Amino acid sequence: MACKSEKGKIAIIGSGLIGQSWAAIFVGAGYNVTVYDIDDKQIEKALANMTKSLKSYETQGCLRGNLSAEEQSKLITGSHDIKACMENAIYVQECVPESIEMKKSVFGELDKYCTKDMVIASSSSCINSSQFTENLNHKTNMLIAHPVNPPYFLPLVEIIPAPWTATEITNRTRQLMEEIGQAPITLKKEVPGFALNRIQYAVINECWSLYKNGVLSAEDIDKVMYEGLGRRYAFIGPLETMHLNADGIKDYCKKYAEGMQKVSSTFTPPPIEYDAATADNIQEELTNIVPADQTQTRKEWRDERLAQLDKLKRNK
Amino acid sequence: MACKSEKGKIAIIGSGLIGQSWAAIFVGAGYNVTVYDIDDKQIEKALANMTKSLKSYETQGCLRGNLSAEEQSKLITGSHDIKACMENAIYVQECVPESIEMKKSVFGELDKYCTKDMVIASSSSCINSSQFTENLNHKTNMLIAHPVNPPYFLPLVEIIPAPWTATEITNRTRQLMEEIGQAPITLKKEVPGFALNRIQYAVINECWSLYKNGVLSAEDIDKVMYEGLGRRYAFIGPLETMHLNADGIKDYCKKYAEGMQKVSSTFTPPPIEYDAATADNIQEELTNIVPADQTQTRKEWRDERLAQLDKLKRNK
Numbered sequence: 237m238a239c240k241s242e243k244g245k246i247a248i249i250g251s252g253l254i255g256q257s258w259a260a261i262f263v264g265a266g267y268n269v270t271v272y273d274i275d276d277k278q279i280e281k282a283l284a285n286m287t288k289s290l291k292s293y294e295t296q297g298c299l300r301g302n303l304s305a306e307e308q309s310k311l312i313t314g315s316h317d318i319k320a321c322m323e324n325a326i327y328v329q330e331c332v333p334e335s336i337e338m339k340k341s342v343f344g345e346l347d348k349y350c351t352k353d354m355v356i357a358s359s360s361s362c363i364n365s366s367q368f369t370e371n372l373n374h375k376t377n378m379l380i381a382h383p384v385n386p387p388y389f390l391p392l393v394e395i396i397p398a399p400w401t402a403t404e405i406t407n408r409t410r411q412l413m414e415e416i417g418q419a420p421i422t423l424k425k426e427v428p429g430f431a432l433n434r435i436q437y438a439v440i441n442e443c444w445s446l447y448k449n450g451v452l453s454a455e456d457i458d459k460v461m462y463e464g465l466g467r468r469y470a471f472i473g474p475l476e477t478m479h480l481n482a483d484g485i486k487d488y489c490k491k492y493a494e495g496m497q498k499v500s501s502t503f504t505p506p507p508i509e510y511d512a513a514t515a516d517n518i519q520e521e522l523t524n525i526v527p528a529d530q531t532q533t534r535k536e537w538r539d540e541r542l543a544q545l546d547k548l549k550r551n552k
Numbered sequence: 553m554a555c556k557s558e559k560g561k562i563a564i565i566g567s568g569l570i571g572q573s574w575a576a577i578f579v580g581a582g583y584n585v586t587v588y589d590i591d592d593k594q595i596e597k598a599l600a601n602m603t604k605s606l607k608s609y610e611t612q613g614c615l616r617g618n619l620s621a622e623e624q625s626k627l628i629t630g631s632h633d634i635k636a637c638m639e640n641a642i643y644v645q646e647c648v649p650e651s652i653e654m655k656k657s658v659f660g661e662l663d664k665y666c667t668k669d670m671v672i673a674s675s676s677s678c679i680n681s682s683q684f685t686e687n688l689n690h691k692t693n694m695l696i697a698h699p700v701n702p703p704y705f706l707p708l709v710e711i712i713p714a715p716w717t718a719t720e721i722t723n724r725t726r727q728l729m730e731e732i733g734q735a736p737i738t739l740k741k742e743v744p745g746f747a748l749n750r751i752q753y754a755v756i757n758e759c760w761s762l763y764k765n766g767v768l769s770a771e772d773i774d775k776v777m778y779e780g781l782g783r784r785y786a787f788i789g790p791l792e793t794m795h796l797n798a799d800g801i802k803d804y805c806k807k808y809a810e811g812m813q814k815v816s817s818t819f820t821p822p823p824i825e826y827d828a829a830t831a832d833n834i835q836e837e838l839t840n841i842v843p844a845d846q847t848q849t850r851k852e853w854r855d856e857r858l859a860q861l862d863k864l865k866r867n868k
Contacts, residue, residue: 467861549783
């Protein structure tokens with residue numbers, strides 16, 4: 237039996253894993269959530285899965301908010317009617333597959349039922365919204381709010397307005413993300429890859445080169461992160477790291493910029509080629525560490541660790 | 553009163569913070585440690601400081617090994633006699649300031665008392681050992697073992713042999729690092745910046761460009777790491793991340809390489825200039841977040857978090 241929250245209603249478009257994650261986050265903050273999907277069977281499956289996830293978070297001690305898992309489950313309903321799903325919603329989060337055609341078609345539909353104050357955000361991970369909202373009536377209400385997987389435990393949300401998105405809509409999205417316990421950042425303009433993937437690709441490029449040039453094994457490259465640099469980055473960003481490792485970032489640059497530039501000048505210039513021979517060799521090494529039949533177990537291990545880290549970080 | 557361990561003796565050359573950290577790690581694994589410094593007063597200060605640190609780790613529940621802090625403290629002695637410090641040592645860890653002249657002078661001394669099976673490792677963070685061991689009698693016994701700050705909670709150690717370092721010495725260093733609970737990686741050849749700083753500079757370069765191009769605030773750039781990417785990297789390296797996010801890394805490249813290359817082709821080509829105007833702007837923003845008089849508190853907060861994460865990671 238569904239319950240009505242006083243906080244307002246959120247519409248989630250698409251009931252896949254990302255849609256389910258958004259729903260769990262919003263009900264954790266006490267919102268009513270309606271999850272849209274074309275297929276009633278898929279909706280039923282998603283609702284059952286969300287109930288199960290919330291229960292499991294409760295058991296692990298990492299359920300968000302003050303309501304029980306059962307109470308939170310009751311805040312979620314499903315709908316195969318896009319109009320009904322969006323009716324009275326203050327915020328719409330689209331979570332359909334990553335394809336321009338798909339985004340165009342879905343946003344065309346959402347545009348029909350968008351009201352003056354409604355925010356319509358896409359979970360798109362690499363397509364900027366200017367590529368699919370330009371010709372819509374409510375394009376000033378639309379933007380990207382890109383979560384990171386798994387969103388329940390990795391709170392970063394990249395907010396990217398299109399050139400025509402209203403500032404008020406961008407600000408309201410950021411405020412809402414903060415209120416529900418996510419960690420929003422706001423890109424001031426559209427860039428290819430957004431921010432997270434740009435930084436991730438910079439890392440991958442150098443790791444790929446280190447491997448290809450025969451400097452380190454794949455296992456040792458990964459260790460640089462999870463036994464060193466990555467542990468620090470779980471708490472402190474790259475700029476503050478520089479700031480704290482000298483008398484401020486200006487002093488850091490004064491002391492180390494020359495050395496950093498000397499090292500950087502030996503980087504393989506981007507874009508680097510992800511060649512098949514190197515991919516084959518890395519795959520062979522990684523398969524020895526994580527055999528194909530254990531990737532699922534390994535992913536569960538990773539998510540459990542991320543949950544523990546999130547708990548550690550939220551506690552203080 | 554000093555106690556004798558059956559595990560053997562380690563010589564630490566230099567009693568600054570890195571030397572003290574190495575000593576704490578070795579006594580945690582039950583070794584006898586002799587810490588060398590020129591100045592007796594500095595040695596006394598270092599011994600008192602190490603005793604205090606070990607006590608504090610014990611109180612925080614993060615002391616390593618099975619011995620009490622008091623028992624571990626008794627395994628450490630000081631010496632201002634380099635010959636006596638190295639006598640019967642199985643492993644020597646040099647921790648003097650980062651200067652080629654200083655390393656040359658100290659390694660010249662260490663060379664005099666080096667025996668056939670002794671390992672002599674430098675904590676150097678950017679000078680490769682071929683730059684200061686080439687003309688020494690025991691150059692095959694010498695290499696780099698670069699720790700990450702704070703070494704007690706960030707276990708990564710970069711082992712970098714010079715072209716003439718004996719394989720047996722490199723392997724023995726790695727085994728010893730593993731035995732004492734550090735996380736060694738072995739660079740198969742010398743490269744500028746070693747591995748950690750190469751990857752760190754790749755990150756900084758892209759972050760710097762994102763800031764300079766007006767895409768994100770300094771605070772939001774740092775958030776990309778500590779609320780997103782960095783949390784994942786605390787447990788899983790960049791290569792395994794690709795491997796798990798598709799059906800293996802080959803499949804990942806097949807699906808995403810083209811998009812990654814398109815994004816990478818918009819990177820500022822290295823080396824990038826760390827210009828004064830940008831440094832000024834970042835400094836101003838960061839000083840608002842961490843005022844100059846609070847950097848020490850913030851560093852303590854960071855180290856405490858790193859200790860908690862290390863505990864979380866060592867527990868399973």
